[in-house]
Amino acid sequence: MAEKIGVYIDESSVAPLLSAEELVAFVKAKCAGACPIVKSHKRLSSPDGVAMIKADVESGEIDAVMLAGTSPRVDWEVFDFGDKVIVDRVNLREFVTLSYKNPDGSAPVAGQPVPRELTSMVQDYLRMGVVKLQKMAKPNPEIPETNKTILVLGGGWTGINAALAAAGAGYSVVLVEKEAALGGKAANLYKTFPLAYPYLEATDTGIDRLIGLVAGNSKITVKLSTTLKLLAGAPGLYEATLVTGGKEETLPIGSVVLAAGWQPMDGEALAAYGYGTLKNVVTSAEFEAMVKAGAIKRPSDGKAPKTVAFIVDVTKAMEAKPAAVAEEAPAEAAKPAEAKEGEEAGPVFTPIKTPKHLAYSSELTSLVALKQANYVREKLDDAVAMIIYDNMMVPGINERYYRAAQDNPGVMLTKGTVTGVAEEGISLVVSAKDTLLGGDISLAADLVVVPTGIVPATALDPTINLLYRQGPAFPDLQLFDGFADSNYICFPYETRRTGVYAAGCVRQPMTMAQAKEDAAGAALKAIQCIESASRGVAVHPRSGDLSYPVFNFVRCTQCKRCTEECPFGALDDDEKGTPKPNPTRCRRCGTCMGACPERVISFDNYNVDMIGSQIRECEIPPKIEDGGPRVFILACENDAYPALDMAALRGKKWSPYVRIIPVRCLGSVNAIWVADAMSKGVDGVMMLGCKYGDDYQCHFVKGSEICNRRKENIAESLKRLGVEPERVEQYQVAIDEYDKIPDMIDQFMDMVLKIGPNPFKGY
């Protein structure tokens, strides 16, 4: 807890509307006991300003620094005063000076008497800043003794590249492959799309060379015919139980790269193209195997085909979807019911099967068709390859490969929707509509190749077999149809389980060139995870955050809300339901803190009391007519807060009656804050957070969604108290929507003014 706060006011941030001297005088008068030093400076971030603060810190007179000036999003690297003091910022520039407008909408004029609302606002923020520091302590995490070995799951192209990348960075690697040899799917390929300039011809995959590099690398231990039975513990502290031929062994592991790859989709959806009934219809995977084996042959009679048709368009297979789903639906419906009966058995893993896997694979389908059309040209004299596509998806540099294939006289390409494949004598006839000729066409072909859908390993099996309270698999993968994704726009390798980083086709269908980069990226994340765990800090997205949730178990009622709501499965529990924290799994979002009705969970520098005290520190005018209403904005630090900053920097103004309080995530918002605010007579609370739902943008996946659920409960409680539930509202804001935020605030204010003052005002 900070007891001796040095308060520094940045003149350049408050001028010309406000006088820094007056603000200094105000803090001195109001908080003299807590703040032995109160100073102002022309520009705090200048070398002179920083030197001034440093001198005070070194004198030992203060244990905390409060900087009232610019947004905490700028100059944070300038205000580094070492471990001895806590530093916090009060955003007067963006949230007061730049965004202030008078209640009538006019702009304040410098030199004129300071408007009452402006004075009230800046004084509130200063008092809130001081009380916030008073409730803050320096986090002091326990530093665990970590394992540094990286477990790579899957010995295919991606896994091997990840292992080599991690070993290259100096880390020990255990490379686990369930088959008897390394290489995975790449070992079955005749060639792959071009990996290097000029990107015109398919090339050898080079997998044999990589397998050789793995064998010769002393840092990499290869475990063949091995599966991961159990992954217990937490990042930096994992115990992986591996099974090799019935024999179990347990290894200490730091973090995991998941490169478990994919399986070809079963043929059901391809029945639309005669696959399964017509002998000479094969999948691209089967065709690849045929070429790898040496020769292109028609399965029916073993003769070389003269014409080979490649189907890239999958419209018909996708249309066949309703029937397939109808079959599966009852099975899915039955499963949850079973689960309810045997609740103790824990979550049930349901494999995800969908024709959508075919659509997701479209980029590869296009490229594979081009590649295999070239096989036809390479292996058979005067044979023609025909490709029927709806969309030829060849992003990026692969456009060059596409062009090269187009230039081949024996490769015929047409846009079209394939309507069917039928037998006609010994050959097949592919019918298509909406083609480049403008009409319906049919093509005779000796062999028809249909695409291969990529089904990620995680759609069929938990794969990572975690010993977590929330179950062995990644949660909510239905959202991604089984791909080990977590929709992190900016963090591709992240999964919902800290310490496990996905790469390659288990994450998203991709080319080998992309998978190689993916492998390196995931390996770096795995290393970052181990290093962060070793220093007791968060990995992501609050990289480097020293704080961690602290549990006051005395008051815990074992309600399990925290263990259930944690989006990352960070908390296990004992038989009684007492939560067991795993700090290295934790991402410090505070969702558990927001969940806890007993306020058991806190962070040293972020807790229920800290925000509650800030709310209480604001002066609420007893009458709305005299001093105006008051509204709190709880703003998510990740998107909403930067959006507010940007709005202010771009000259947007908003109501002078709002007070903005940053929160780590809306998931950390505890209902008690709203109750505190309402009982104090605040007229409304706006919660600004990220988009939620299937296309969520929440940096902690579930935070804004959980907040929205809790809001419903808050609304119920407010109704019972006779307070209008509209006074508490949640808004979804993206970081680039700065232009919308001022209108949101003003509309909310209009609504508040319309329904009138909070009935609790003045009590």
Add this chain to the structure above:
Amino acid sequence: MANEQRIKPDLQFVKDVQAAGGEAVKKCYQCATCSVACPLAPPETPFPRKEMVWAQWGLKDRFEGDIDIWLCHNCQTCSDLCPRGARPGDLISAIRNITYRDLVTPSIIGDWMSSPKHLPKLIAIPAVLFLLIWLITTGFKLPQGEIVFSKLYPGDYTIDPIFILVASFVAFTFFKGVTKLWKSFGKSTPSTLQIGGKTKKPTLIESLKAVIVDEIGTHSKFNDCGNDNTERYKGHLSLFYGFVALAIVTGVVAVSHWGGKIITFIAPLGHTPMPLWSPVKLLANVGAVALIYGLTMLTRRRINVDPAKSTSSYYDWYLLGVIWAVGLTGLGAEIFRLAGVPSLAYPTYYLHLISVFMLFAYLPWSKLGHLVYRTTALVYAHQAGRLPLKREEEKTFLV
């Protein structure tokens, strides 16, 4: 499906097209820039876009009766604008070249005309023939006295019978070709439905007249396309009228010579060698100069053209080369004759005969065949009402 068209890709045809000048055809990705630019493209059958996809897929039969190939002026706007350098203009030339090769028998001449490796044979035929005559008439010696070419090649017994035979052969061949082409157009060209005022189908004579007067005679459509075609227009027009002049001269000489045997007073009109003041001789010289001027323009254009936009095939160079040979040897023979140098005049005349033979005897299989085939197509189009789109606005292209 009722309207389903069976597609049978023919790899050999794709290779043929590429060899005949359309090597870039596979680059087309059907963006339709060419059809938008081309004033000839009818809305329902985008031209030359559809030709591009047919050629890419090796749909040989589609080109049978494709009249659009012959209506094109080869202005190169499509090739200029093509974003992928697929050179649609070159494809059209390539398809025409394949038609020259395959349309009429004996196909051996078509084959020989399609590649420079057969050129020696084509030269050898007239070279041997005229050498033989030289041997018979003078025993391979230069005649004495005034230079008169008929001393070497007496018109009545050598030149005229040979060229009358050649002309008959060519005429018969063209008759076969035109008939075949006309029938094929019938299969695939719809007669246009006229909306509004009823129009009478023009007679064949009317159509022929319209085509010759409005189009061929004036080259009026040459500059209707997007690109600036002035150089080609001037070159092609003077070459055309050069030929017309020389054809008139040949006609006058032939008619007066053979007709003079019956109506004796016209005989001197065509008696060769003519004095320089003779209007016929004047016309011949004007024609020769026009020929050389046209050739210069057309050759210069082909040499300077950006190879990324358009290339010249063997068919193009064969024709230009032969006409150059005809023109230069013709003028050369005249100049050496007037200068009185028999050792140069007679051999040059010999070469002139070879080149004239090469120009005419192989005409139906050469690029010059378009003289007849394109005219046929234009007449057919006029009859069927297949007209180029009216220009709604000035087309401007920013390249």
